[in-house]
Amino acid sequence: MMFAVAMTFIDQTIVAIAAPDIVRELGLSTSGMQWVVNAYLLSLAAFFALGGRLADLYGPRRIVVIGTLVFVISSVLCGCVPEGDAAQSWLIAFRATQGFGAALLFPAALAVVVAVFPRERRGRALALFFGISGALTALGPLLGGWLTNWTWRAVFWVNVPVAVVALALTAFAHIADRRRPGTLDVRGAVLIVVGMGLSVLGFQQAWSWGWGSAATWACIVGGLVVLCGFVAYERRVHHPLIDLRVFKDRAFTVDTVVLFFAMLAFVPLFFFASVYAQVCLSASPNQAALFLLYFFAGFAIASQWGGRILDKQGARPALKIGCVLGCVGFALWAEKLTDLSMHDQWPYAALAGAGIGFILAPASTDAVNRAIGPSYGEVTGITQTVRNYAASVGLAVLGTVLTHRTNSNVTQTLEARGFPPDVAENVARNISESITGTGDNSSPTGTGPAATALRDSMNAVRMDFAEANQWVFYGMAIALGIGFLCALRHPGGRAVTPTHTDAEATPAPEATQAPAGQPDRRTGP
Known part of the structure; x- marks a missing residue:
């Protein structure tokens, strides 16, 4: 799981180092390059809650694999951006899908770690998880500076070997998928994506548009209003997001x-x-x-x-x-x-x-x-x-x-x-x-x-x-x-009071029994 989330943390900072070379080669505008950076963070913030809910409904292992594939395919496409008029739109679009993949991947990976370790050992396990994955954010600029000396496209392609290792380790670990009964609250998902997306967009663009801009406040206030509507809606729905x-x-x-x-x-x-x-x-x-x-x-x-x-x-x-x-x-x-x-x-x-x-x-x-x-x-x-x-x-x-x-x-x-x-x-x-x-x-x-x-x-x-x-x-x-x-x-x-048990979870059919010769991860190592 640490290999999987490594990509998401590194990508928060690595692209900023390559920005001058990207602008020079593709002829992007300054505002266009800002959108290349912001599209990832905006998508990440907007879809995180949805990613966590999907991990509960369909099993965290499955969502980790899907999120990793979405992320690495988007990374490859970002590195293959063609020169010309379509370059800016191409990069922004696939940086956004990168963020979506990260939003699926991270909460599911964390849910796997939480499920594997018993409560009395969970603090140290997650301290290692957050400590190393957080430190990887600092690796982004160092790795970005080194790779950019070869080609700026490598800052995206570097995710490929990391993803291959992550997927291989996920397969070898034989992680049991535990699903939570319920249905996906599609309307709630749309509300929180729109609300988070609008308000975060307003905050992100406040530098460019200015705090006195009507567009800035329209996004921030509009997003907050939608989020208030989301809260009111979630109180009434039977299976909330x-x-x-x-x-x-x-x-x-x-x-x-x-x-x-x-x-x-x-x-x-x-x-x-x-x-x-x-x-x-x-x-x-x-x-x-x-x-x-x-x-x-x-x-x-x-x-x-x-x-x-x-x-x-x-x-x-x-x-x-x-x-x-x-x-x-x-x-x-x-x-x-x-x-x-x-x-x-x-x-x-x-x-x-x-x-x-x-x-x-x-x-x-x-x-x-x-x-x-x-x-x-x-x-x-x-x-x-x-x-x-x-x-x-x-x-x-x-x-x-x-x-x-x-x-x-x-x-x-x-x-x-x-x-x-x-x-x-x-x-x-x-x-x-x-x-x-x-x-x-x-x-x-x-x-x-x-x-x-x-x-x-x-x-x-x-x-x-x-x-x-x-x-x-x-x-x-x-x-x-x-x-x-x-x-x-x-x-x-x-x-310390158990708020959940294995009996409360609805395991996936293929996860009812651990593979032969493997420990049952559902009850901890």
Whole structure:
């Protein structure tokens, strides 16, 4: 299962490194390339809940295989994109189907892991699962930089050997498929796909369209209205896509809310720290990826420790420790950003990573342990949908803060150097959009006033951008601080009362008996 989900995590970051080469060879517009990146994340967020429900209804092993095939076939087609007018539409379409495959694959894979391990060993197992799969996100930029030196198409084709290994291991493991009785709530699926898709689209495009744009708010508000309609509908349907009764469990609700605030910082960090390293520290893309490894060193160690705490004491201690460490780590890291030294920042990056590591696996595992009946896939779909939604909100809100503060800082710097206020404001806007990637200029080069000002004042602009990033990292610290206040509401204790048994599950006909010579995975190893 870890091989299978490796593809989905790597693909969240690997394409961004290859973006300049893709744009240059295929002649894509800047907005078109943004859609190539966003189509994957948008589809992933919109279909996660559906993927979890399908895993429950038709068996997680079957959905893992289908999701892997959809993902890898889409990857091959992305790498085979033809040059010409159809290139942009081709890439966007198959990046979206990639996201759909990942949305099927991930909750089903997690449901397999949950079903195989007994509750008393589940915390450590999922800590390893989340720790390694999360660290693979940092591998994306490193792998992308290396593969792009050969051809940018390889960033898609690299998924083929990984998928082959994943499918082979899935076959050898003889995983028993357990199905949950019920029917697919098609109307609910349409509502949540439209609601999640619209609102996430609004948040994603807020940078390009602007927060004052009617289109931005139409998507966000329209999506939220549809999601409210989804909740009202799910309360009435006999076999809902999401059983909302699970939110009556206060521990599950707290787990989900803490995950939301943790993800406001976790996924956006990849973008902001990478851009900061390249702009302020003059790092290459590969060096920027290495910069993030400090964060993941703390993350990987703490996720294992958090899993042990969960198994012995429950989720509450791990969540409280994680939120405190994350809040302090991001705040101290923010203080050091203006030193413009990677060496001075690594302890605080590792501390922030440890905070996130203490949160993600325990909160996700505790939420799954409190599933109603055997609805592992469904509950995983809920938590992963919340995580992706929070990531979109964090990128949009913190990105707006970054652009606004960069523009303000650079304007003040240029005015202090004698630029007229109107010229300084225009130049600053061009510079901030070039650096943050929110405008049409991909880099501050050329003969225009923005490029000239940036070349003449590079050190000052670097400091301005570093100071703007401080606001972003303080925002991440605040998010973890709010998460701590929410963690205090966790009732504590372990989810030791069985809420599901093998008798409650309806096994697939072929899974009623384990293959000869193989242990019965339905009751754990």
